[in-house]
Structure formats: C-alpha cells, structure tokens
Amino acid sequence: MAKRPTSQNVADMAGVSKWTVIRAFTPGASITEESRAKVMAAAGQLNYRPNLLARSLATNLTHQVAILVDDFENPHKLPVLERLTLELQAEGLVPMLVNINERFGHVHALLNAGQRQVDAVILFGTAFRNETLQDARLEGAAPMFVLARDSQIPGVPAISCDATIAIEELCAHLREQGYRRPGFMAGPQTLSTALGRRRSFKTFWVRHGVEHVPELPAKSYSMTSGAEAVRHYLQETSAGDRIDVLMCENDALALGALDVLRSEFGLRVPQDIAVAGFDNIMFADAPAYDLTTYEQPIEDMVKTTIDMILGRRERQTVQLRGRLVVRGSTKRT
Amino acid sequence: MAKRPTSQNVADMAGVSKWTVIRAFTPGASITEESRAKVMAAAGQLNYRPNLLARSLATNLTHQVAILVDDFENPHKLPVLERLTLELQAEGLVPMLVNINERFGHVHALLNAGQRQVDAVILFGTAFRNETLQDARLEGAAPMFVLARDSQIPGVPAISCDATIAIEELCAHLREQGYRRPGFMAGPQTLSTALGRRRSFKTFWVRHGVEHVPELPAKSYSMTSGAEAVRHYLQETSAGDRIDVLMCENDALALGALDVLRSEFGLRVPQDIAVAGFDNIMFADAPAYDLTTYEQPIEDMVKTTIDMILGRRERQTVQLRGRLVVRGSTKRT
DNA sequence: TTGTACGCGTTATCAT
DNA sequence: ATGATAACGCGTACAA
Numbered sequence A, B: 001m002a003k004r005p006t007s008q009n010v011a012d013m014a015g016v017s018k019w020t021v022i023r024a025f026t027p028g029a030s031i032t033e034e035s036r037a038k039v040m041a042a043a044g045q046l047n048y049r050p051n052l053l054a055r056s057l058a059t060n061l062t063h064q065v066a067i068l069v070d071d072f073e074n075p076h077k078l079p080v081l082e083r084l085t086l087e088l089q090a091e092g093l094v095p096m097l098v099n100i101n102e103r104f105g106h107v108h109a110l111l112n113a114g115q116r117q118v119d120a121v122i123l124f125g126t127a128f129r130n131e132t133l134q135d136a137r138l139e140g141a142a143p144m145f146v147l148a149r150d151s152q153i154p155g156v157p158a159i160s161c162d163a164t165i166a167i168e169e170l171c172a173h174l175r176e177q178g179y180r181r182p183g184f185m186a187g188p189q190t191l192s193t194a195l196g197r198r199r200s201f202k203t204f205w206v207r208h209g210v211e212h213v214p215e216l217p218a219k220s221y222s223m224t225s226g227a228e229a230v231r232h233y234l235q236e237t238s239a240g241d242r243i244d245v246l247m248c249e250n251d252a253l254a255l256g257a258l259d260v261l262r263s264e265f266g267l268r269v270p271q272d273i274a275v276a277g278f279d280n281i282m283f284a285d286a287p288a289y290d291l292t293t294y295e296q297p298i299e300d301m302v303k304t305t306i307d308m309i310l311g312r313r314e315r316q317t318v319q320l321r322g323r324l325v326v327r328g329s330t331k332r333t
Numbered sequence C: 001t002t003g004t005a006c007g008c009g010t011t012a013t014c015a016t
Numbered sequence D: 001a002t003g004a005t006a007a008c009g010c011g012t013a014c015a016a
Helices: A007-014 A019-022 A033-046 A052-058 A077-090 A104-114 A161-175 A189-193 A196-206 A222-237 A251-263 A297-310 B007-014 B018-024 B033-045 B054-059 B079-090 B107-113 B162-174 B189-195 B199-208 B223-235 B251-263 B298-308
Strands: A064-069 A093-097 A120-123 A145-148 A156-160 A182-186 A215-217 A245-248 A274-276 A293-295 A318-320 A323-326 B064-069 B092-099 B120-123 B144-147 B160-163 B182-186 B215-217 B245-248 B274-276 B294-295 B318-320 B323-325
Touching: A007 A019, A007 A033, A019 A033, A019 A145, A019 A318, A033 A077, A052 B054, A064 A077, A064 A182, A077 A093, A077 B079, A077 B092, A093 A104, A120 A251, A145 A274, A156 A161, A156 A297, A156 B107, A161 A196, A161 A274, A161 A293, A161 A318, A161 A323, A161 B215, A161 B323, A182 A196, A189 A196, A215 A222, A215 B189, A222 A251, A222 A293, A245 A251, A251 A274, A274 B223, A293 B223, A297 A318, A318 B318, A323 B223, B007 B033, B054 B120, B079 B298, B092 B107, B144 B298, B160 B298, B162 B199, B162 B274, B162 B294, B162 B318, B162 B323, B182 B199, B215 B223, B215 B318, B223 B251, B251 B274, B274 B318, B298 B318
Parallel strands: A064 A093, A064 A120, A120 A145, A145 A156, A156 A318, A182 A215, A182 A245, A245 A274, B064 B092, B064 B120, B120 B144, B144 B160, B160 B318, B182 B215, B182 B245, B245 B274
Antiparallel strands: A093 B092, A293 A323, B294 B323
C-alpha cells in the first residue's frame, strides 16, 4: 500500500509549488485557470486528497462532533442518531459516537473529546449530573449542548421538546375521553425531573380537580422496568382503587407496562385501563400496541442544535413543540 | 477561553525541555522519576493533555474507526452499535458513525474517512455493491471489514453469524414441532443473498422432502415491508394452500408479518400459522410477540472484528455461531 | 537520561 | 498570481 500523496508530490508532477496546489483546492483562492487545470490533472493521476488531519492541526477546526450516549436501551435513540448523523454530515461535520457507561464516564469522554479537538459535544443521554460536568479539568473544552432533556448546567444550552405543551395536549385528550383517575409512571427521580413531564402531568390534573395522582416509580427507562413497575402497582392495589389511565414517561416504559397489563393481568386496553407514552417509537405504531403517544420534533431539534453549533443561532436553551399522536390505547369511543 | 497548553508550556514551567514532557507522557520512556514528577506537577497545574491531533499527524495513527451504517430502520442496529462502541473504546479506539444514504454514498464516505486517516472502516449495513467499493479512488485506503453479512469483495474479510448452522438449528426445531409447509420471507434479492439465510432454508427443506418452498418477497428489511409481503401473500393464496410456518429473514420483517396475520386476518400464531425471525431484537421477547428467533453472537462478532483491526488475529472471513431462541410463536405443544 | 534537529501535511502571512 | 517563511503540536532519530 503506497503512502498517501501530499501536496508536494502533486506540485512536483504539475511543475508548480505546493502552495499553488493548495490554492487549487481552496475555494475562492486566487489562481489562474491554467495552473488549476495542471494541478487538478496531476492530483487526479496521483489520486491526491488533502489530509484533513494536517488541516485541522493548522486551522484548529476538526469538523468533528462528539455525541455522548448513555442509554442504548431506549429504541428512541436510533431514529435520533440517524437524523443527527444525517444533518451533521450535510454540514460537513462528522459524528463521533461515544458510549457512556460505568467504565467510560462523562469526564473521561469529555477529556478524550477535548484531546481530539472536537468542535462540539452533544450530550444525548439521560443520566448525567451537573457536578460531573463542572469538573475543573474540563475548562476550555469544546462547547456542549444537551439534547432531548433539560440542562441545569450554566452555559450549556438544552434543546428539547416542550414538555409543558406536550403533556397539556396529551392530558386534554385523556380528559376529553373521560378518564378521571390518572396515574404516572416516572423513571429514576433525578432523571425524571430533567424531563419535566411528571411535574406538568400533576399540574394539569390538580388544576382539573384531581388532587391525588398515584405514581409508579420505574428503575430505569426500559421495557422491563416498565413491566416491573406496573406489576408491582397492580399487586398492591385493589381493583376498585385502580387508576383508569396510565401515562408513562416514555414509550419503552409504556410498552413494557402494556404487555404486563394484558398478558399477566388479563386487562383490556383501553377498556379496563388506558395507556399513553412519550416519544412515538417505531413499535408504538404496531397493531400489537397501538399506543397513544407524543412525538418529539426530532428534525427540528437536530437542526436547531446544529445551527447553534455552527453559530448560526444564539446558543440558548429552547423548547420545541412536538406532535400528539392519538391511537387506540386511549380511545374509549 | 484560554488556549490549550502545549508540551512547551509545561516544559517551561517544569524547567525542562518539551521532549522530556513528551517522555513523561510516553509509557515506557526512559526518564527519571524526578523529572517525571516535575513534569506531572506542572502538567496538572496547567491542565495539560497531549493533543491527539498532532500525535496522529506524526504517527500516522488516529485510533479512529469509521462505522458505516445504511439501515437505521432496523432495531437490531442499536445493540450492535452499543457493543461496538463499548469494545472499541475499551481498546482506545474511537468510533466515527457514518450514515450512508442517497446523499452520502459509500464512496463519498470512504473518501472522507480516508482523508480523516481512520485506522479502519467497518461496513455495518445491508446494501452495498462490490463494484462500488472497488472504486479506483479508494486505493490505499484504510482496511475494511464487513460486519454481520457476507463479503464478496476481495481482500475484505466478513465477520458474520454462521447462517448455515443457524438455519439448520432453527429448521430442525420447526420440523420437530411438526411443521411441514414452510414459507420464507426474503428481503431484496441481492441483499438477501449476502445473508445466506434463504439458501440454507431451502436446502434444509429439500433435503427433508419438501420441494416447494413459497417465497414472500419483501422490499426492504423493515416492519412495514414485512407487513406488506404477508398481506400480499394471504390475499393471493387460498386457505387450503397456505403455509403453516413462516420464516422471515430478520425480526423486523417477522414482527411486521405477525402483526398483520393477527390484526388483519384474524389468524392465531402459532395455531394457524407459526412465525420465526432472525436477530432476537428486544421486542421479539415482548409478550405481545413472543417470537422464536436466532440470536447473532454480537459480542463475539464485535470482539473478533476488533481483534482483526488491531492485528491480533488473522484478517480473514469468519462465521461465528449464534444461539437459537425458541419462543411461543412456533410452539405447537 | 536529556537536549537538538527535523519531519508529519497543511494553513496563514508576507514578499515578489 | 506565485513562491517563500513560519507555525500548528507532537514523534523519531540521533547526539551529548
């Protein structure tokens, strides 16, 4: 395998200096058509392409963006990643996918991203603590952005779905369908807070005269946790005291809950109990589930994030409006 | 935001030359404990970390690996990506996620990866043509590896699940359960061939005296395509001529098919027709589906790939053994 | 063990 | 418009 040709090699072949070669590859540089043609011919023969590594070293711009993900369990990650990579690439940016876990924490990842000189970091996960991200060693690192949840970190903008509007719309629908005994399944306490869904849910029902909203705590945002949580609730609650609609903090929880309601307790959805989720993942649409849910404005969120990264938009927390998706799991009529 | 400190800055503060600083950060370099301590103290104060960009330029090693994905529709991608990123990171490699689509094809991606000097490229998709990858401009690029499907590209090893063994095991189970009229749902012709599942399936049944195996062609490897394919088949086939078990090339197809069988045609699974898939995606395990399937040895495949990338193992096509997962969708008893 | 010269391939700036 | 010089931050090879 021959070594990559450099601008010098092309220059030699074309009979010009290497700087002329660079100009030929620089849009808008001052160079004669003749020179450019000579250079391009030689470059074509040698199969030359500029070395982006060297370019980055000189310009201090890598055009790389790190995406930190800590929750591959959630099927919702996939369509967002797809969109994110798509739009980043369209802007000439390259996504670096970083898996955050016990062995490879946020600080580690951020330090590494810093060493790699990424232009920006997107926090696309559920579980990170503000204190962690204020580690002194992270000073002067790449600008960070939080995607699809809140950020309480000073100077780190969050781009998320407007939970207040979302829950308001969803609950209005539930109420219209006649449900009056709502329950809420929340994920881990601290993470749940960052999503803001639980609070909005309670607020809505209190406003409409429902003081007590039972809470079904789930250990994590996964199907199995959703299954466990609802299983525990039903075992502890007599049929008469049961809620008539269960709102889950995301679809993974909702689908896990739905499975248990039907297969383990023989309950009919929505006749015996209605279920709603959040995210509109692929399987929410499957006839086997037919889940009412709320779709986050993925495209809008992703584009907004990238606009901020590129400085085309003010780097400030925004909440974007999603879309209510009503399906059979909450339709009484 | 202060500029990143360089080895020179640390050297000045520590009262040594910058090369001594580099040695302090080079495992196994010859340096006095005293010098190293001085350097580390200064480095700590300045919050210095070596610039990996510059290092890469000098060493010709980026420790970056590009992962080319063209099928984010398939839920199976997510757990594999999770594992892949995890194991790559454990080896100090950084995954670059590349979304292959109409606007950003394989050649484009590979050229870009080449310019970025990645150490290796993992082809983790379904649809790529060999001719494309033999583009002359791709000469001397990073070593490529095909993950989770066959490779007919000379010099490009494939790491996949052994389809022959898999289908053999799966079919043995089906036959034992008494099924004798098997049908196969295949994805797009050329892609299907690369998986080798269809061929193995036919071979098995011919060997056991079943000459005619109806084929249900699906347009792509998605749930909706699976739904369409089975819908079309049932509309065209009279009840008496119907197959009694449907093997789908992957779980996405199988779940789509299962939904249609039950919700649109009122068929019971497995009583009226059994269904099996391939991949063991998360939802195959859900009570709503309870799908018999075959699990690819993800961890094994990923580790093997990385071993090849790092040169710890011969770069040669291998087929690894997975695991049969029997569930309710094929159990008659 | 430590310091020096030079190279990696590009960009920025200046002189011609 | 073109060529030359310096710089980006680190690694290798060699000399002290």
